[in-house]
Amino acid sequence: MKALNVREISVSSTEPVTTAYAKDHLRVDISDDDTYIGNLITAARLYCERYLRLSLVQHTYRADLSGFYNCVTLPYGPVQSITHIKYYNTDLPSVLTTLDSNVYQLHNDTVTRAYGQSWESTYTRPDAVQITYVSGWKDTSSPEGFGEAVPMAIKQAILILVSGMYEFREDRIVGNLVIKNDTVDMLLAPYRNYQ
Numbered sequence: 540m541k542a543l544n545v546r547e548i549s550v551s552s553t554e555p556v557t558t559a560y561a562k563d564h565l566r567v568d569i570s571d572d573d574t575y576i577g578n579l580i581t582a583a584r585l586y587c588e589r590y591l592r593l594s595l596v597q598h599t600y601r602a603d604l605s606g607f608y609n610c611v612t613l614p615y616g617p618v619q620s621i622t623h624i625k626y627y628n629t630d631l632p633s634v635l636t637t638l639d640s641n642v643y644q645l646h647n648d649t650v651t652r653a654y655g656q657s658w659e660s661t662y663t664r665p666d667a668v669q670i671t672y673v674s675g676w677k678d679t680s681s682p683e684g685f686g687e688a689v690p691m692a693i694k695q696a697i698l699i700l701v702s703g704m705y706e707f708r709e710d711r712i713v714g715n716l717v718i719k720n721d722t723v724d725m726l727l728a729p730y731r732n733y734q
Contacts, residue, residue: 551597555689583700597675603666607658616648622671632662
């Protein structure tokens, strides 16, 4: 059975919504709360990424597998590139070997064996194959475009979350009811990844 263990290696500090843009949305003119608003943007983006099961900004992940498989779908896409695939060879069980990039191909978020190629044999261990990859919503026309290409509906959801957290520092209770804004879920739903 295919066991996939994924961990985050790094994340970009660039957010899809700037502090200045959020301040316009909040109608805040002073700079006293800039750091706080920046933290709210990060919290809102993290919520959206977990809900969507996607990366909105540039992330580097490492996925560990117990061996090579014909087809592996990498989580938290969209996957932009594979940095490298390393494996523990049966001949050298304590040495990580880098797999030649001609052996595999990336299509959407899925890694497959390239036509006419074969996988190497691996030593038996949970992290026998380690795939390091970069994901995030990227504007291909801009070299620094991670986050800029995030759809406006997702950015609006982030702004709504930020304004709710900024205005109400705790849950809003009316009588026995907790008030929830369903607009965020409606804005995010078309982009949610269900894999």
